[in-house]
Amino acid sequence: SQTIHQWPATLVQPVGSPLSLECTVEGTSNPNLYWYRQAAGRGLQLLFYSVGIGQISSEVPQNLSASRPQDRQFILSSKKLLLSDSGFYLCAISIGLAGNTGELFFGEGSRLTVL
Amino acid sequence: GNSVTQMEGPVTLSEEAFLTINCTYTATGYPSLFWYVQYPGEGLQLLLKATKADDKGSNKGFEATYRKETTSFHLEKGSVQVSDSAVYFCAFRFMDTGRRALTFGSGTRLQVQP
Numbered sequence: 001s002q003t004i005h006q007w008p009a010t011l012v013q014p015v016g017s018p019l020s021l022e023c024t025v026e027g028t029s030n031p032n033l034y035w036y037r038q039a040a041g042r043g044l045q046l047l048f049y050s051v052g053i054g055q056i057s058s059e060v061p062q063n064l065s066a067s068r069p070q071d072r073q074f075i076l077s078s079k080k081l082l083l084s085d086s087g088f089y090l091c092a093i094s095i096g097l098a099g100n101t102g103e104l105f106f107g108e109g110s111r112l113t114v115l
Numbered sequence: 116g117n118s119v120t121q122m123e124g125p126v127t128l129s130e131e132a133f134l135t136i137n138c139t140y141t142a143t144g145y146p147s148l149f150w151y152v153q154y155p156g157e158g159l160q161l162l163l164k165a166t167k168a169d170d171k172g173s174n175k176g177f178e179a180t181y182r183k184e185t186t187s188f189h190l191e192k193g194s195v196q197v198s199d200s201a202v203y204f205c206a207f208r209f210m211d212t213g214r215r216a217l218t219f220g221s222g223t224r225l226q227v228q229p
Binding site for chain 1: 151161164215216218219220221222
């Protein structure tokens, strides 16, 4: 079965500093990859998704960017963090069409606090 | 547009009480429906799902039935335990071949007291 690793698990960064959150996947190939953000007391907002290497789609305009340099690696970045970037960032995957029943599988998340 | 509406929390219950968390959706066509659970400090875990009308998803004593007529997928459990305390998310998606992302509700926090 697939495993999703996220790191770091917790991060405290000053406003204006850069960000890099990493997600790697094991146990499956060619997954769709997703970055969601969960702000305090709110639901999940889809930030980016990727259907293949180098293919990134952004769902909302924001201060963040994403990249997929390898099939099972998904990176969330920022050049200059804002206070509003604080939140719990979740990486998720959707496996291929064969046997796909539609659910997403989530990593354990990375909690970012911007001060 | 497409959206999911969940009842707001927190929901506070005593152990062994009956639980209902309402979820309705607005979408064209017939999406697949899901309930996810998030325990403190963790990611989301799939709790149950239903892919077509009248399907009933069930897991760990939780149930939800896909009601096409009312576009609802309410989560129920007959007797909650303290260990059920968590945030519950309703979600849906279309079985398309592209984006395949889920749209989530805002989440409902459940607190079960002994």
